[in-house]
Amino acid sequence: MLITFLRRLGWFVLLVLVQALILNNISFFGYATPVLYVYLILAFDANMSRYSLLLWGFALGLAVDIFSNTPGVNAAATTLLAFMRPSLLRLFTPRDSAEDFSPGILSMGTSPFIRYLTFCLLFHQTALVLLLTFSLVQPHVIVLRIVSSVLLTGLCILGIEQIRK
Amino acid sequence: MRNLLNFVLKYGYWFLFLLLEIASFLLLFRFNHYQGSVGFTSSNRVMGRIYAVSAEVSSFFQLNTANTQLTQRNLELQVENQLLRKVLSQRSNNDAFDRIVASSTDKDYTIIPATIINNSLNRPDNYITLDKGTADGVMPEMGVVNGNGIVGIIYLTSEHYSLAISLLNSKSCISCKFKNNDYFGYLKWKGLDSRFAYLEDVPRHALFQKGDTIVTSGYSAVFPKGLMVGRVDSIADSKDGLSYLLRIQLATDFACLDDALIISGKNRQEQHTLEQSANQSTKK
Incomplete structure (x- = not known):
């Protein structure tokens, strides 16, 4: 129990630092920024309680917020993702999979995992970009930001999955 | 009573979700209005x-x-x-x-x-x-x-x-003027490109040309008069047509500040x- 918690905490610190010190400085063509820290929420065990998911999500978003001077923005988006995750996971899990598993290419299969990943990232990025810009004045810029960041983040996460395999 | 308890236990995460979202939004709006949020x-x-x-x-x-x-x-x-x-x-x-x-x-x-x-x-x-x-x-x-x-x-x-x-x-808005005369305007940034900002409210009768140097006006007491801001990159009209809207190539390279x-x-x-x-x- 304690070991699981410490392992999660280790991932938490690592992902927040990588996000704050490296990834936040990346901006491809002025639009795409990889948002890798959501990987923590996506990879939590499937039968984790909704309460702890929400609390982890909020804490993770808040930590990233404090680093990037956007109080509340990442926290709100990540809490939303943590709230949606159980339903999205159920939607894309193959019927015959085990009761408890950690979502990934190995446990879910490549194409269900990619579908799960895409939908989760879309929800998260849409909330994030809308809260950051807080206006609908330039809809094409907003859509471009969302799509390009989802693609870039998705590629990063698939890369990590390949390495962990 | 037991039904109520069951209901709360089953859907309690909804309340937690709403609570956390409300907390996030409070942070989001507080930061823009109060100075006390350094933490x-x-x-x-x-x-x-x-x-x-x-x-x-x-x-x-x-x-x-x-x-x-x-x-x-x-x-x-x-x-x-x-x-x-x-x-x-x-x-x-x-x-x-x-x-x-x-x-x-x-x-x-x-x-x-x-x-x-x-x-x-x-x-x-x-x-x-x-x-x-x-x-x-x-x-x-x-x-x-x-x-x-x-x-x-x-x-x-x-x-x-x-x-x-x-x-x-x-939120940034800085009073600037031309280096070689005293016509002034307000410098604002409109997003996307970190190399350019816009000078608004430059009067119609102001005399200038492309490439002119823009410096701080010193009206606000934040900056002394005459600090380098940038150069006029292109000239356009403002939306209401009453003043010029100048695109300024900024002298500071924000991508490598140290x-x-x-x-x-x-x-x-x-x-x-x-x-x-x-x-x-x-x-x-």
């Missing part, structure tokens, strides 16, 4: 430390470019200094004039050197974290400049760190209180 930004103690270490590492790799830039700027200033000396010596035949010039130039502003430890370009509202705080005499609404041009304005300060609103922020100077006017407080009382009396 939730990168200028608090822990984050400041981490960023200071990371900035030290990355600035080591930027030393080369910074050096060449400084040398170049040094050269330009040297040439300008020579020229000014010559003009001054031609014009002043008595010591009194020299003394007045010497006393009026460097005494009105104090300068605090600082290092930029965190910076962003890609958001709609960008902020800069600096490694000097109230302990070093930094206060909100002081100006931040570097060797090439102006950078931003201090927004929040903690004991050892401070957070500045970058020029690349929708060292900066925090400037504070000695009489800033006095001017600020005077303007506020004037505002209040006209409102009544």
